[in-house]
Amino acid sequence: MQRQVTPKILKPIHEIPGPKDIKGQSDVKGDLAHFQRAIHQEYGSLVRFKLDTDTQAVSTTVAAILKSCSRIFDKPEPLFRFLEPIIGNLLFLPIDYNMRLRKFIIEEFSPRLVQQNISVLIKQFDQQMDAWLLESTTTGGILKIQERMKALAMRMTVTLA
Numbered sequence: 001m002q003r004q005v006t007p008k009i010l011k012p013i014h015e016i017p018g019p020k021d022i023k024g025q026s027d028v029k030g031d032l033a034h035f036q037r038a039i040h041q042e043y044g045s046l047v048r049f050k051l052d053t054d055t056q057a058v059s060t061t062v063a064a065i066l067k068s069c070s071r072i073f074d075k076p077e078p079l080f081r082f083l084e085p086i087i088g089n090l091l092f093l094p095i096d097y098n099m100r101l102r103k104f105i106i107e108e109f110s111p112r113l114v115q116q117n118i119s120v121l122i123k124q125f126d127q128q129m130d131a132w133l134l135e136s137t138t139t140g141g142i143l144k145i146q147e148r149m150k151a152l153a154m155r156m157t158v159t160l161a
Contacts, residue, residue: 013056018048026052113160121156128152 018039019027027049028035036059039047046065051057060066114121128148136143 013048016046016048017043024053026050117160120159124156
């Protein structure tokens, strides 16, 4: 059996490639996902950048590194604050509570359960999209989607439960 080797990345942050540091400015331009895609294309699979004027971030596309970080529960809050309007404060709960909650969610909402009910979930999604499209004709095509997506996610979760 071949042993999987995790690339060694333990090095000072200033040695990791990334955009030139401009004092007092964030490197992120526009959408974070698109920005990360662009800097990975330019600098490679491991990059550093300024998330905001004070916070350095490291991003990687190396699956072994991502997997090794997936079990780290004590993540720096500023890196995930942008998700709070979408998923609430789940990421910011105390670590011991967060671990118990994640274990429950992983066990109860397994990929097998989702796969068994995918046709029901797709039907729910399609019905919701039809309703939103109909509503958008009366609002000039503009809908506030954040609250609607939260509600849809909750309905789908309740369906699975």
